[in-house]
Amino acid sequence: MTTRSSIKFLLRLFFTCLLISAVSADASQRGEVSYDIYVNIDPITRTLEGRNVITVTGTPDLQLALGRRFEVIDALIEGQPLEVIEDASQRYHVWNIPFSLGQPYRIEIQWRGKLSLLDTSLDHQQTLGRPIPVSGDMGTFLPKSSGWYPSVMGALARYRVHLELPLGQRGLVAGELVSETESETGYQASFDFPFPSEGIDLMAGPYHVATDKIQGANGKSIQLRTYFHPEISQLAEGYLDSVKGYINLYELWIGSYPFTEFSVVSSPTPTGFGMPTLTYLGIDVLRLPFIRATSLGHEVLHNWWGNGVYPDYRRGNWSEGLTTFMADYAYKERESDEAAQEMRLGWLRDFAALAPGQDTALNAFTSRTHGASKIVGYNKAAMLFLMLRDELGEEMFNQGIRAFWTMQRFKITSWQDIQNIFQLVSSKDLKPFFNQWLNQAGAPSIRIVDAKQMKTDTGFQLTMKLEQDAPIYQLSVPIVVHGKDGEETRILDLNDAQQTFTLDLQSQPLEVALDPGLRLFRQLAADEAPPILREVMVNEATVTVLLPEEGETREIAETLATRLQRRQLKLISATNNLPVAPILVIGLRPEIDAWLDARNLPARPDVIADHGSAQAWTLNSPNGTTLAIVSAENTNALQAMIRPLPHYGRQSYIAFDGASAIERGAWPLRVQRVGVEP
Numbered sequence: 164m165t166t167r168s169s170i171k172f173l174l175r176l177f178f179t180c181l182l183i184s185a186v187s188a189d190a191s192q193r194g195e196v197s198y199d200i201y202v203n204i205d206p207i208t209r210t211l212e213g214r215n216v217i218t219v220t221g222t223p224d225l226q227l228a229l230g231r232r233f234e235v236i237d238a239l240i241e242g243q244p245l246e247v248i249e250d251a252s253q254r255y256h257v258w259n260i261p262f263s264l265g266q267p268y269r270i271e272i273q274w275r276g277k278l279s280l281l282d283t284s285l286d287h288q289q290t291l292g293r294p295i296p297v298s299g300d301m302g303t304f305l306p307k308s309s310g311w312y313p314s315v316m317g318a319l320a321r322y323r324v325h326l327e328l329p330l331g332q333r334g335l336v337a338g339e340l341v342s343e344t345e346s347e348t349g350y351q352a353s354f355d356f357p358f359p360s361e362g363i364d365l366m367a368g369p370y371h372v373a374t375d376k377i378q379g380a381n382g383k384s385i386q387l388r389t390y391f392h393p394e395i396s397q398l399a400e401g402y403l404d405s406v407k408g409y410i411n412l413y414e415l416w417i418g419s420y421p422f423t424e425f426s427v428v429s430s431p432t433p434t435g436f437g438m439p440t441l442t443y444l445g446i447d448v449l450r451l452p453f454i455r456a457t458s459l460g461h462e463v464l465h466n467w468w469g470n471g472v473y474p475d476y477r478r479g480n481w482s483e484g485l486t487t488f489m490a491d492y493a494y495k496e497r498e499s500d501e502a503a504q505e506m507r508l509g510w511l512r513d514f515a516a517l518a519p520g521q522d523t524a525l526n527a528f529t530s531r532t533h534g535a536s537k538i539v540g541y542n543k544a545a546m547l548f549l550m551l552r553d554e555l556g557e558e559m560f561n562q563g564i565r566a567f568w569t570m571q572r573f574k575i576t577s578w579q580d581i582q583n584i585f586q587l588v589s590s591k592d593l594k595p596f597f598n599q600w601l602n603q604a605g606a607p608s609i610r611i612v613d614a615k616q617m618k619t620d621t622g623f624q625l626t627m628k629l630e631q632d633a634p635i636y637q638l639s640v641p642i643v644v645h646g647k648d649g650e651e652t653r654i655l656d657l658n659d660a661q662q663t664f665t666l667d668l669q670s671q672p673l674e675v676a677l678d679p680g681l682r683l684f685r686q687l688a689a690d691e692a693p694p695i696l697r698e699v700m701v702n703e704a705t706v707t708v709l710l711p712e713e714g715e716t717r718e719i720a721e722t723l724a725t726r727l728q729r730r731q732l733k734l735i736s737a738t739n740n741l742p743v744a745p746i747l748v749i750g751l752r753p754e755i756d757a758w759l760d761a762r763n764l765p766a767r768p769d770v771i772a773d774h775g776s777a778q779a780w781t782l783n784s785p786n787g788t789t790l791a792i793v794s795a796e797n798t799n800a801l802q803a804m805i806r807p808l809p810h811y812g813r814q815s816y817i818a819f820d821g822a823s824a825i826e827r828g829a830w831p832l833r834v835q836r837v838g839v840e841p
Contacts, residue, residue, distance in 0.1 A: 195220045196320040200312055203327040204334070204367060209278040209298045211305075215313045217270040219262065225318065227258040230296070230310025233276035240270050255310055272313040278303070283431050286806075300369070301392075301431040303334065304443070307362030319359030319473070319575070326352050326365070333390060334367030337439040337470075339423045340386070356439065358421075358573045361473055364438050366428050368392060373399035377407045380414040386424035392446055395429060402427050405455040409463040416489070416561070418568045421471045425463065437465035461490040467568060475577035479526035479601070484544020489564075492545055507549075507681040508832055509813050510542035514606060515687045516698035526578055526601040535701050546684040547600045553682060554596065554639065555589050563588045599636050600684070607636040608686040609657070614675045614839045622669045625839065629677075630661040641678050646670035677835040693830035694781035694789040697812030699727070699747040706733045706742055710750025710758060716798045720749040723793065723805050745789045751801070755794040767794065774818035774826050776800035779808060781815045781830075 199216040211233070219225070229235065231254055238245040238258065247256045262268060281299030294308040305311040314320070324336045328350045338356035345351075356363075370390040377385045387406055389399040406427065410420050426441040433445035435458065442462035448454055468489070469482035495502040514522070521535055525547065528540035552560040563585040571580065582597045612628040625644060638657045643650055648670035655664050678685070699705045707724045711717040724732055724747060735742065737758060748758060759766060764782065771778045777795040784790045793808070795801035803822040811817050811827060818826040 196315045196318045198312070198314070198320055198322040198324075198363075200322060200363075201325045201327075202312070202365070204278075204298065204303055204365075205329060206298045206300055206303050206332060206367065207329070209280065210275070211278055211296070211298075211311070212273075212275040213312060214271065214273045217272070217313065217315065218267060219270070219315065220267040224259070224261045226316045227260065227270070227272070227313050228255040228310060228316050229272070229274060229313040230276075231255055232296075233274045233311075236273040236275060238270075238272045241268060245270065245272075256313075274313065278305075281431065285432055298367075299431075302368035303332075303366065304430065304432075304434075305365040307364050311365070312363065314362065319361060321359060322356050322363060324354045324363065324365070326350075326354070326367075328367055331369055332367050333370040333372060334365060335390065335426065335428065335441065336363050336365050337441055339440075358439075360439065364436070364443070366390075366430070366441075366443055368429070368431070370429070371396040371399075373403065375403040375407070377410060379410070379420050381419045383419075383423070385410065385420055385422070388424065388426040390426055390428040391449070392429045392431070395446055395449055398449060401455060402449070402459065405459055406463060409460045412460075413464055413467060413489075416564070417467050418565055420466065421572060422466060425466065427459070435462075437462040437470065439466060439470040457491065457494065460494065461486055464490045471573065472568070472571045473573070473575045474529075475575045475580075476529045478577040478579065480529050480540060481544060481576075481578050481581060483528075483541050484525075485548055487541045487545040488548040492549070504681060507546070510538075510546055511681060511685070511687050512692055512695050512813065512829075513538045513542055513697055513701075514684075515692040516695065516701050518702045518704045520604075521701070521703055522604050524602055524604045538701070543600075543606075543684055549682065550600070550639075550684065551585065551593075551596070554593075555585065555591070559589050560585075595637050599634075603634055603636075605634075606684055606686045607638060608632040608688075609638070609640060609677060609683075610688065611675060611677050611835060611837045612661070614672070614837050616672050616839045616841060619667070622667065623671050625666045625668055625672045625675070626663060627666070627675055628661065628663045629655065629657050631657060633660065635660055638683060641680060641682055643676045643679050644668065644672045645674040645676065646672045672839045674836055674838050679834045681832075688835055689787065691833055691835050693815060693832065694783060694791075695813055695815050695829060696727075696779060696781060696791050696808075696817075698781070698789040699745045699791040700729075700809070700812050702745045703730070705745040705747055706735050708735060708737050708739075708746060708748045708758075710737055710748065710754035716751065716801065719798060719801050719805070723801065723808065724749055726805055726809050741784050741786060741788075741790075743786050743788060745791070746784065747791045747793070749793040749801075750795075751798075752794050752796055755792060759792070764790070767792070768816055770828065771816050771818040771826050775820040777804050777819045779804075779811075779814075779817050 197218045200213060202211065202213040204211050235247055235256055238247060245258055247258055249257065278296045278298040281297045281302060283301060294306050296305040296309045296311045326334050328334050330347065330349050333350055336354045338354040341353050341355050343352035369392065371393055373389045375387045377387060379385045387403050389402050391399055406425055414420055422440045424440050428441055428443045429449055430443050430445045433448060434443055435448060436443040464486050468486045474480040474482045492503065492506055495506045517535055517538060522539050525539055525543055528536060566588050567581065567584050578601055582593055586593045609629060609631045612630050614625060614627040617624045629640065640655045640657050642653050642655055644653065646668065653666055705728060709717060709720045709724065711720050741762065767778060768780055771780060777800040779791065779793045781789055781791050804819055807822050807824065811824065813829065814827045815830040816828055817824055
């Protein structure tokens with residue numbers, strides 16, 4: 164960067180800081196909150212006893228809350244009794260506290276209670292859907308959303324946690340481990356988190372702890388640890404090495420790692436959570452050979468986005484999309500152009516699987532609750548950042564990323580703040596860009612109407628017409644012109660419902676392809692997107708045909724259908740005509756073959772026809788909707804698919820030998836192309 168451009172960049176950064184400070188002024192009026200928590204947990208009896216000393220300064224009226232499963236032993240404010248009330252939902256004990264600005268107050272609450280029994284049979288979706296405090300000899304997990312400690316509702320807080328556990332157990336919360344001891348009386352540890360935090364998650368278990376260190380970009384030492392169950396303790400060294408690589412990568416890309424440590428913690432349930440200074444991943448997840456190269460980096464990056472800069476959930480959650488773009492997608496870009504394009508295709512195929520109106524505007528996404536919400540909050544948001552990088556150029560985009568981190572560390576940040584930063588860093592008006600991608604549900608639908616050529620004195624002139632459906636987007640549409648002497652990429656600015664473009668070319672054009680690299684978030688045309696299994700999984704219009712008529716096989720087929728769709732099934736008779744809706748058909752091999760033959764539908768595809776004990780595949784029905792067929796050799800083979808099949812939604816076909824996938828793939832993309840007329 165030249166001296167003059169450096170000065171211009173610093174000036175833009177200064178004024179951006181002023182603007183963001185003004186936008187976030189309301190947050191500065193909330194004052195400061197800190198917790199000093201002492202908690203004793205016995206995983207065998209599943210009991211918890213705690214005391215929280217809460218200090219509040221410069222805060223208006225507030226509410227404290229504690230989960231109703233716990234008994235309040237004592238509650239004092241400045242040494243005087245504090246009266247508890249019950250909230251309307253009967254989920255919390257609540258204290259209403261009127262405060263005077265600027266005057267510090269001390270509140271002390273003691274509580275105790277019984278934790279729920281740890282259930283290791285739950286899958287990931289079930290674990291996400293049960294934000295309750297659980298404990299057992301294999302582990303303890305107290306999510307912040309469970310109300311396991313008294314907290315100030317809606318406020319960020321610094322904290323110190325002092326944890327006591329029986330001998331043989333170790334535990335942690337996010338933060339710096341400032342002390343720990345272990346003796347015959349048990350395990351004690353103290354953790355300090357000196358930054359404003361959204362809440363406290365607590366984990367414990369029979370952990371083996373391995374350690375390592377790395378020197379951060381600013382010269383400080385970063386302590387690395389794994390808290391692994393004994394059966395996976397041999398994985399510790401590999402995970403510690405991988406964490407080092409990710410911290411180095413993101414310090415160079417974004418800025419200094421914000422904390423003093425990072426830990427990888429194993430969970431007895433199939434979780435996948437990222438907290439400040441740590442990630443909490445299921446034992447079986449950590450065993451998977453590809454996790455170190457994929458999900459681990461995603462969770463490390465959350466220490467910058469989500470746990471280092473906080474989303475303003477009232478205005479949407481940007482952190483999952485930015486993390487997906489700078490982790491999952493970035494790793495594919497480093498692998499190859501083809502791998503990155505395949506991920507973009509996966510995002511667009513997933514979106515095409517949704518029923519019309521099933522998605523929401525991106526600024527309405529707060530957290531992942533089902534498949535449709537992930538398609539918007541992770542995939543669409545990641546592609547927004549891809550399109551923003553294409554719009555600004557990689558160097559300017561990365562300047563914006565570094566400015567974003569410099570200004571917003573440990574602050575609540577909205578999509579509007581992100582727009583302001585990138586706008587001032589780039590000196591571009593990005594309001595139309597952000598408005599259309601954040602505030603509108605759906606995606607643009609673009610078509611090539613026609614393309615014609617004319618010979619000129621200097622070469623050829625190509626005239627082509629593009630159109631898009633309402634609502635109208637402002638789009639930079641990549642077009643690839645295939646000619647006699649090769650191909651050429653052009654970017655066309657499409658701003659109207661229909662627009663004609665004229666291009667001067669050296670070579671005679673033969674064919675034009677619309678966005679073959681899939682760099683726009685858009686609705687794939689019906690003949691562009693070959694069907695995938697996810698279409699029957701996330702589309703709420705899906706109907707289900709269960710061919711086994713009764714008995715155990717029928718029950719297993721219904722369980723499999725429910726696992727795939729995660730909602731109440733819309734069952735129709737096997738003798739019905741094909742409806743105009745996605746259809747899921749499940750049965751044993753003879754039943755499936757007879758059902759397909761009776762409707763003159765194609766037989767099972769050759770690629771999986773004689774492979775394994777069960778197969779699933781997709782095809783287009785005669786009425787233009789998607790058919791997904793699940794076929795098994797016998798009842799046991801059908802049973803074996805219940806757990807693995809829902810994880811293969813992006814496939815068009817898959818074969819299983821028992822519960823193991825032995826063959827899978829997706830039907831190829833058909834790029835939107837038109838021939839050039841003379």
